Structure formats: structure tokens, C-alpha cells
Amino acid sequence: MARIAPDKIDEIKNAVNIADYIGQTVQLKKQGQNLFGLCPFHDENTPSFSVNEDKQIFYCFSCHRGGSVFKFVQELDKLPFPQAVKKVADYAGIPLELDDAPQHREDPVVKRQKEILKLTGDFMHHLLMNTESGQAGLDYVQKRGMTEATLKQFGIGYAPDDRELLHTFLSKQNVSEDEMRASGLFVERDDGSLHARFTNRVMFPLRDSLGITVGFSGRTLTTDKRVAKYLNSPETKIFSKGDLLFNLDEARPEVRAGAPFYLFEGFMDVISAYQAGVKSGVASMGTSLTRSQVQTLERLGKQLVVAYDGDDAGQHATTRALDMLQGSQLDVSAVVFPGGKDPDEFIKQNGAEQFQAQLQHVLTPTAFALHELSRGVDMSNDHDKFAYIDQALAEVNKVQDALERSVYVKQIAERTGAPEDAVTAKLAELPTYHAQPQQDNTATYDEPAPAPADYGDDGLVPPPPTDDPFDQTVPVSVAPAAAPAPLGRLGVAERELLSYMLQDAEVTLAVSATPRDWATDDYGQLIARWLDFSSGVQLEVGMTPNYQGFLDQQTESDAALISAALNLLLPPADDSTAPSLLQVINREELRAHLQDIKSQLRDARQVGDVATQNRLSVDYFNLMRQLQSER
Structure with a gap:
């Protein structure tokens, strides 16, 4: 993957105001400290998407996406990080050349087949939408209730009752006979000539997980019972029926x-x-x-x-x-x-x-x-x-x-x-059931409105009410984006500590001065990662750390967690901030350890393991003393 120098990334980021960039896509309105608008990543009627200009981050309180301007571009345009940086650089007018030499080169045969299928899909969609020969297909899909937007979204097309048309079209696009054979779009006659596999069918492009067309499925319009209702592309170099999922x-x-x-x-x-x-x-x-x-x-x-x-x-x-x-x-x-x-x-x-x-x-x-x-x-x-x-x-x-x-x-x-x-x-009275292990790697079968999110009292700033007196609707979504799992006391303390550390070098220095093993939960891992990241940076009391570089290195889910932490409304840090939060974290980790020992003790008693009970009882006593000393 192309690499971009860190100082170049900082230059691009500093040249762009995240609110200006996102404002091209989202209509933002000032509400309190942040800007709010309708989230571009999911359907909603009440704004829950926030942009913080001071921290140069975005965060959605409904779908919980968040991060820097680069994360926004990655998510919106489905681009890898270097290409997202390049897009922001182009917006800022900063020259940036990506060195693509190290990237994996796609098999030219595979690449060519994808090009041919894209040509075919575009052609069939054109026939459906814009030609008299496609009227039968258009009548069918409209009768089934498909809108024009849906037809475009899924690239639905029509293969007319003409076995030569597609061959003629692809020939004019300089597609060779061998390439046509490999595409799965044709059936070969005894004399070696090719005719279209799909005729008089509404055509559904079959796309891989990246949205690239790798095959087709055609729904017949004939009432002849001898004709298969659906016909799929055969197995090809790029299409495997057993691997692909529609949509x-x-x-x-x-x-x-x-x-x-x-x-x-x-x-x-x-x-x-x-x-x-x-x-x-x-x-x-x-x-x-x-x-x-x-x-x-x-x-x-x-x-x-x-x-x-x-x-x-x-x-x-x-x-x-x-x-x-x-x-x-x-x-x-x-x-x-x-x-x-x-x-x-x-x-x-x-x-x-x-x-x-x-x-x-x-x-x-x-x-x-x-x-x-x-x-x-x-x-x-x-x-x-x-x-x-x-x-x-x-x-x-x-x-x-x-x-x-x-x-x-x-x-x-x-x-x-x-x-x-x-x-x-x-x-x-029934005997104990023992599950049978699955042996087959492949199995087949024959076909024969939620409440609004509860933001709780954890310090996150909820989206503001709408100014429109007529907009009293709740976003309708069958599959609302799941909120992060509720945080216990340990998670809340870790999140607050991370928020302070990212914005106050003194808190980071204080935490790094007391080495410890961090919990393996989400925020514990992020604290450990931030300490590792900031160890290579010269931090001084009074400065604000450059957490943007750290943020850009994180996965989508971790970037959202960091954005949530940065959106907390917390009092200013002082000398007691780090020690008091570390004390809470230590106490909660001890409590969790105690619960684990209690569970082990219960199991040991159940099986009559006296030696383990004695050992765990001593551990439990020592942990209780530690917990009392932490109060």
C-alpha cells in the first residue's frame, strides 16, 4: 500500500477544516459547542451527526461512527487510507502523488473479465431503461414495485429475446471470442459459434463484497414451465455461486x-x-x-x-x-x-x-x-x-x-x-443431550420500529432537539445501529482517563510515570496504545498532544470509541485527575478479579476440590485486603 510521510499527513490535515469538508455533504448547523446535521451513513430525521471544529473530529450519536476528516472520507467513499488522504489533499490544493508500485497487481485476465461484465451490465441496464425492446422487462419490474432509483441502485437490466445482440455489442467493444467464452455470458454451439446464455430475462448483476459485478442472474419473463425461472451465470474465474451473497x-x-x-x-x-x-x-x-x-x-x-x-x-x-x-x-x-x-x-x-x-x-x-x-x-x-x-x-x-x-x-x-x-x-427426566459435531464444510437446503437511542448519563453530549417545530419524527430503522455495550464503572473511568490523556500532556505524563498492565477491554487497550504512541513524542506540561495522528492509525471501531471519549463534557484536569481515576480503575479491576475468584470457588466446591478451594480462599482474602486499602 502507498505510504505517505507523517509530516505530509499533518500538512494536509492542518490545511483543511473538517467542518468545511463535511459541509460539502452534510448541512451543518451550530448547536452549543458542536455543529450538527443529518448523518450521511444512515437514514434519520433528527440530526445526531456532530462535528467538533476545535478537536477536528466527527461523531454520530446514533450509528457511533467517528474520527478525523480522513476517517470520514474512508467511510463515505469506501476508500483505503492513502486514497482518502489523497482526496482531502486534492480538496486542499496540496500536491500529493501516491506510489502504487508496492500494491498487489490484479491478474489481467480477472481484471478483463470484470471489465466485460461491467460493460454488459451497463448495456443491459440501458436496454431496460431506454429502449423499446426493454419495455417488457420494464413493465415487469414496475409491476413488482421497483422504483427508478432502485433499478439504478441494483443495476437491474434486461436481456432481450435476441441471441446475437450481446455478441454484436461486445464485438464492437473489442472483446475477443475467447474472452466471451470465459465470461459465462454465452453458450457455445457445436460449430463453435456463440449465442447469448440469457434471453428474455430481467437481469440482476451479482456483485462481490466490493460492489464489482462478477456474474448475473436472470429472471425469465416467459410463462413456459419448461424454462427455469432463474438462471445464474456458470462458475467462472471470478464467480463462484457458493461463495457469493446478493447485496x-x-x-x-x-x-x-x-x-x-x-x-x-x-x-x-x-x-x-x-x-x-x-x-x-x-x-x-x-x-x-x-x-x-x-x-x-x-x-x-x-x-x-x-x-x-x-x-x-x-x-x-x-x-x-x-x-x-x-x-x-x-x-x-x-x-x-x-x-x-x-x-x-x-x-x-x-x-x-x-x-x-x-x-x-x-x-x-x-x-x-x-x-x-x-x-x-x-x-x-x-x-x-x-x-x-x-x-x-x-x-x-x-x-x-x-x-x-x-x-x-x-x-x-x-x-x-x-x-x-x-x-x-x-x-x-430426559437424558443429558450431547451435541453432535458438524462434519460437513458445506451444507445446503432445498428451496421449496425501535425506540430512539438512550444516551444515558455517561457524560456524552446527546444531539440537540430540532429547531423545526413540525419535525417531531423518530428515525425509522429496522436495524438501528447498535449502541456500544453499556460501560461499567471500569469502562467509564478508562474512557474519562483516555479523554484527559489525549487532550492534556500532563495527564499522559502522570499515567506513564506509573507503569501498570492495562485491561484488555476496548478503552484499556486504547490507553496502552496511546502511551506507546506518545512515548515517541516529546510531551511537555501545558501542551495539547497531537492525538490526530494517533486517531488516524486506528480501526473504524476504535476511531469511533476515541471520538466518543473526546466528546465527553469533563471539568478541566488538575493534579488529582490522573491519581483519582487510576484509583477507580484499580479498584474496579480488583472487584472484577474477586468476582472471577468467587466463580472459581463455586466450581471447586461443586466438584469437591478442597485444595483449589483453600488456594482460592487465600487469594480472595488477599484481594479483599487490597480492595479495602484502595478506598
Whole structure:
């Protein structure tokens, strides 16, 4: 990756006022100490995006993105750091040449194939939007409720009922016969000639996680039952059906902001959800969900909601998907659409707001299994009721957590009218369940509105109320950006200490003079990193450290944490600031250690390990003495 000298980065940053740069994109208005506007990274009606000119940082109180002007450019334009610096330099009129020589050079064959597919996608989109031959396709997508903006957003096109048109077009673009063969866009006849694979189909570009078209899926417009409803590109050098997820490129930034992935059955569900404000939807290619796709989701997100069709086939598919996702690192849940509707139908009949609300009614895999088992069961028939209880308890028996088990037992009792204590006793009779390890790397299945964020009392400055008396709306978002996990006393003290250290050299010097091991939580790691960073800088009492250089080195999530710390309203630092906060941190770490020892003692007693109990009791006594001395 291109490298830029630190002094050049400082020169560019000092030449640009972050408010002026962001003001090109966001309409900012002064409110208190900061400027506020509507966040460009998520949909909202009330401003929660703040810019602090004194500290030259931005921070959104809803989606929790934050950082310097370079971080803003990286996030908004999806650019790596050097290219973001270059863009800001161009804005400031500062010459900057990036040395791209060390960068990885893409395989020219792969690069050429991507160029051909982009040409094809643009051509098909043009045919759909601007030609008489594309009218049939345009009529279809408009009937399905797609807006012009959506058609452009997804690059949807049309392949007319003409097997020679695409060949003629690409030939005029100097695409060779061999390149056409490799593209997957053509089928070769016995005589070696090529004709278009896709005809009379609405075309959906299939994009990789970076938004680059690597293949196509075509939805036929014919009513002939012998013709496949959907036809995908074949496997090529750049397209693998089992690896790709539709709309992943658009879902990624939403998920980074805290939204869950929503897994839909088909492209139309994803697109309808997108139009309804749910932009983190993805779909697998056709009839299979692979382990590779799950690993991609695990790498990029934390939550996955399976949102398949509400009919019998969709619910059975949900069961198979949840079974496959057992053991996944994702927090997996499912949503049920009433009346057997698919998401697209639900949106058309009920509107975006109800769709967003429905997606909040998620079920854990076990709760979904209990729901699925109860469908069609006549609870007035004792035989059916007892059979249901047996099957439901077999599912609950797989759950290890005692509290979860008790909740599910209560649900079974309420659903069947059976006494809760009797259901509990019957569960206790079941043998211990041992989960079977997954052996297959690839598994398939056959297809057959939230409250506003609570900012709490942790010192962060909430966004100001709007000046518009008619704007009393709450941002509607199905997947609101998750706020950072609530901080305990330790996290709050560490965040305050970091804020002081970044803005007051004397506090940094005081903390560095008392070496210690820092906690491995987010703010503890950031303090350790700041101490390491500032050790190479000459700090003097009374100066303000250059935290901007430190900020630019951090990941997106850590930059947001730093921005949150810098947005705290704190009294000026004095000689007691560092010692008092360090005392709180030491005390809270001791308390956490004590809790850990208590847990170990409980386990030791449970298994009758007397030696471990004695050793831990001595440790507990010594820690209690330390804690008392810290008060």
C-alpha cells in the first residue's frame, strides 16, 4: 500500500477544516459547542451527526461512527487510507502523488473479465431503461414495485429475446471470442459459434463484497414451465455461486454500523426490503446456503436474522437453515411473516413501517422450533398435545442455559395448558443431550420500529432537539445501529482517563510515570496504545498532544470509541485527575478479579476440590485486603 510521510499527513490535515469538508455533504448547523446535521451513513430525521471544529473530529450519536476528516472520507467513499488522504489533499490544493508500485497487481485476465461484465451490465441496464425492446422487462419490474432509483441502485437490466445482440455489442467493444467464452455470458454451439446464455430475462448483476459485478442472474419473463425461472451465470474465474451473497456490498456498511444481517430467500425480497428501509438484507444464490457464505457473514457481522417466506416451504427452509447455523459464531434468530406471506408480499400489503416492526419480533432458534412444532397441533386433543410436549422438550433439552430452559418450559406450559412444574419435572427426566459435531464444510437446503437511542448519563453530549417545530419524527430503522455495550464503572473511568490523556500532556505524563498492565477491554487497550504512541513524542506540561495522528492509525471501531471519549463534557484536569481515576480503575479491576475468584470457588466446591478451594480462599482474602486499602 502507498505510504505517505507523517509530516505530509499533518500538512494536509492542518490545511483543511473538517467542518468545511463535511459541509460539502452534510448541512451543518451550530448547536452549543458542536455543529450538527443529518448523518450521511444512515437514514434519520433528527440530526445526531456532530462535528467538533476545535478537536477536528466527527461523531454520530446514533450509528457511533467517528474520527478525523480522513476517517470520514474512508467511510463515505469506501476508500483505503492513502486514497482518502489523497482526496482531502486534492480538496486542499496540496500536491500529493501516491506510489502504487508496492500494491498487489490484479491478474489481467480477472481484471478483463470484470471489465466485460461491467460493460454488459451497463448495456443491459440501458436496454431496460431506454429502449423499446426493454419495455417488457420494464413493465415487469414496475409491476413488482421497483422504483427508478432502485433499478439504478441494483443495476437491474434486461436481456432481450435476441441471441446475437450481446455478441454484436461486445464485438464492437473489442472483446475477443475467447474472452466471451470465459465470461459465462454465452453458450457455445457445436460449430463453435456463440449465442447469448440469457434471453428474455430481467437481469440482476451479482456483485462481490466490493460492489464489482462478477456474474448475473436472470429472471425469465416467459410463462413456459419448461424454462427455469432463474438462471445464474456458470462458475467462472471470478464467480463462484457458493461463495457469493446478493447485496453483500450494500449490506456491509449497515452491518458495520450495528445492523444485523437479514437472510432472505430471493433477490426480490432483498430489493423490496431495501426500498422499505432495510438495507442489510442478503440472499444466497438460488437454492443453497453454503458454509462459505456463513463464514463470510461471521467475518463481517455479529447477528443474523433468517427472514424466509411465511408459507410451509419457507418455514421448513428456515428450520433447515437454523439447523445448519448451529454452532455458528453469529447470534442467530428468525422472524415469521404471518399469513404465509413472503417479505415482498408483506411489504406490499402492510407497508414499510409494519415490515420494519415485524422484523423486530425475532425468535431464537429454540423458540422458532417450538413455534414450528406447534403449527397445526390441536391442543384440545390430549394425544396431540402430549406428542407436542415430548417433541418440544426434546428441543429444550438441547439448551444448556438454565434460565433459557425455564423460559421455554413456561412457553410450553402456557401453549398447552399443562402445569409448569409438571413440564419441568418431565424435562428433568430426559437424558443429558450431547451435541453432535458438524462434519460437513458445506451444507445446503432445498428451496421449496425501535425506540430512539438512550444516551444515558455517561457524560456524552446527546444531539440537540430540532429547531423545526413540525419535525417531531423518530428515525425509522429496522436495524438501528447498535449502541456500544453499556460501560461499567471500569469502562467509564478508562474512557474519562483516555479523554484527559489525549487532550492534556500532563495527564499522559502522570499515567506513564506509573507503569501498570492495562485491561484488555476496548478503552484499556486504547490507553496502552496511546502511551506507546506518545512515548515517541516529546510531551511537555501545558501542551495539547497531537492525538490526530494517533486517531488516524486506528480501526473504524476504535476511531469511533476515541471520538466518543473526546466528546465527553469533563471539568478541566488538575493534579488529582490522573491519581483519582487510576484509583477507580484499580479498584474496579480488583472487584472484577474477586468476582472471577468467587466463580472459581463455586466450581471447586461443586466438584469437591478442597485444595483449589483453600488456594482460592487465600487469594480472595488477599484481594479483599487490597480492595479495602484502595478506598
